[in-house]
Amino acid sequence: MPELPEVETTLNGIAPYLSGQTLSGIKVRDRRLRWPVTRGLEQKASGQKIRFLERRGKYILLGLEHGGLLIHLGMSGSMRVLTEPAPPQAHDHFDLETSAGQVIRYRDPRRFGCLLWHSGDVRKHPRLKNLGIEPLDSVFNGKVLYDAARSRRVAVKNLIMNGEVVVGVGNIYASESLFDAGIHPHRSCHRISLERYERLSQSIRKILANAIRQGGTTLRDFVRTDGRPGYFEQQLLVYGREGQSCDRCDGEIRKTVIGQRASYYCPGCQH
DNA sequence: ATCGCCTCCTGCGCGC
């Protein structure tokens, strides 16, 4: 699914068509998302001016004059800016429409995403309350990870995928970041030095920023708002490359399972 | 507080 770079890419794609506009309507075709889309959400949001549009972790926040919307792309979600009227396809669950005539169409085959209404400032939505630090924020550094690791015993890969510690790092970028930092994904988070966490935090920032520049990673479902794929897949050095040779040491990339998730690493480069 | 496990859902690629 969309991890931080894909959500950021999506946000950048829809922002020109939504910022400063009036949300004239919402068409919900299928309310069965991660949480059912509440009845009356369309009525509450429609006719309001869009005050702000921002990302928090993997959530997209759409702030209105009164209340706001919280959107998540789940594992398979994407949003498209329609260039012309088109009949909705399978899994096109809702449309956002602006008074300027733009239609933003949300698709999510697996329906793990969500569209939530919040009557107050959407930035205060309970779902956002326990989210950790933004990895691209200047306050994110090695000490954040090191401190979080003091009370925990999980594998370092699980630590950096824990949204209460740092947001936006999903399964692909966790593997890529750990490879970049030379840290074995199975290593206990408790047994990593502050110095190595400093390097890891820099790797996370570097990988995510680079992925955003490439428009994210498209493995299956993700597309940008203009329908093009993201191009970061070509720069994946370990994810999905089991059995292939490492670009750095020529060793063989391995696959393991951590926390029920596939994890890829190079035994020669990561310790 | 932390952790591991299970769950939601659909589609696809693989092996037989």
Next chain:
DNA sequence: TGCGCGCAGGAGGCGA
């Protein structure tokens, strides 16, 4: 060619 199985980018919720 057809079918069953395992697996897929997230993350909430549960019991221990």
